[in-house]
Amino acid sequence: MHRIVREADACTAPGAIGALLRREGLYSSHLSKWRLLVAESDAAVVPNKKRGPKPDAVKAVDRRVSNLELANEKLTKQLTQARLIIGVQKKLCDLLGLPTEEEVK
Known part of the structure; x- marks a missing residue:
C-alpha cells in the first residue's frame, strides 16, 4: 500500500497513474483511500505535542547559574x-x- 502510494505520488507524466493502477490491478478509489490511510498513519507517528510537564525556564536559569558558580569556584x-x-x-x-x-x- 505505501509503495503504491509513493509510486503514484512520484508519477509526473500524463496517464502514468492510470498505467500504474492498470499494472497493479487497482481502481482509483483504492488509491484515494490508501492516500488517506497513509496520511493518517504519518500523522499518528509524529506527535504534535510533547507529553509531560513543561520545562520551567526559571529553574533552568537557576540551575545554569549554580553550575557556573561551581565552575568559577573550581577555576579560582x-x-x-x-x-x-x-x-x-x-x-x-x-x-x-x-x-x-x-x-x-
Whole structure:
C-alpha cells in the first residue's frame, strides 16, 4: 500500500497513474483511500505535542547559574594553586641561583 502510494505520488507524466493502477490491478478509489490511510498513519507517528510537564525556564536559569558558580569556584582554586606553585618555583630559583624565565629574556 505505501509503495503504491509513493509510486503514484512520484508519477509526473500524463496517464502514468492510470498505467500504474492498470499494472497493479487497482481502481482509483483504492488509491484515494490508501492516500488517506497513509496520511493518517504519518500523522499518528509524529506527535504534535510533547507529553509531560513543561520545562520551567526559571529553574533552568537557576540551575545554569549554580553550575557556573561551581565552575568559577573550581577555576579560582586552580588559579590560586598555580600562583602558589609559581611563587615556590621562583623562590627555589632564587635560592639555587638559577635564572628565571623573566631574567632569560
